[in-house]
Amino acid sequence: MSEILQQLAQVLEQRKLEPTEKSYVAGLYAKGLDTILKKIGEEAAETIIAGKGGDKQQIIYETADLWFHCMVLLASQDLSPDDVLAELQRRFGLSGIEEKSKRKS
Numbered sequence: 001m002s003e004i005l006q007q008l009a010q011v012l013e014q015r016k017l018e019p020t021e022k023s024y025v026a027g028l029y030a031k032g033l034d035t036i037l038k039k040i041g042e043e044a045a046e047t048i049i050a051g052k053g054g055d056k057q058q059i060i061y062e063t064a065d066l067w068f069h070c071m072v073l074l075a076s077q078d079l080s081p082d083d084v085l086a087e088l089q090r091r092f093g094l095s096g097i098e099e100k101s102k103r104k105s
C-alpha cells in the first residue's frame, strides 16, 4: 500500500482508540455513520463539480477529500484500504464488460 495511505490508516485507527477533542476524525466517529456517509456524498458531489470544471488542481483536491472520507468510512467499519486494494488487485486485468456478463449469468 502507498505509504501515505498506510500512515493515514494508522492515524484513523489511533483516533478510534484515543479520541481527542481537537480531532476532526474523532468528531466524525462520534457523530456516527450517517454523518460520515453524508460527508462522502458531499465530497462526491464536489468531485463531480470539479471534474466538470476541469481545473486539475481542484480535481486533485476534491478527490483527496473524497478518498479521505471513504477511508474514515472504512476505518469506522474496521476495514482497511488494503481490503479495497485487494479487491482492485482481484479485478486487475478483468474487463468490466466480462465481469458484468459473469455477474448476470
Ligand SMILES: N=c1c2ncn([C@@H]3O[C@H](COP(=O)(O)OP(=O)(O)OP(=O)(O)O)[C@@H](O)[C@H]3O)c2ncn1[C@@H]1O[C@H](COP(=O)(O)O)[C@@H](O)[C@H]1O
Pocket (backbone or CB within 6 Å): 008, 011, 015, 022, 023, 024, 025, 026, 042, 064, 065, 068
Ligand atoms: N486528510 C485529512 C483531511 N482531508 C480533509 N479533511 C477535513 O475534512 C473536512 C472537509 O470538509 P469540507 O470540505 O466540507 O469543509 P468544511 O465545510 O470545513 O467541513 P464541515 O464543517 O462540513 O465538516 C475539513 O474539515 C478538512 O480539514 C481532513 N482531515 C484530516 N485529514 C487527515 O487525518 C488526520 C487526522 O485528523 P484529525 O483527527 O483532525 O487530527 C490528519 O493528520 C490528516 O492526515
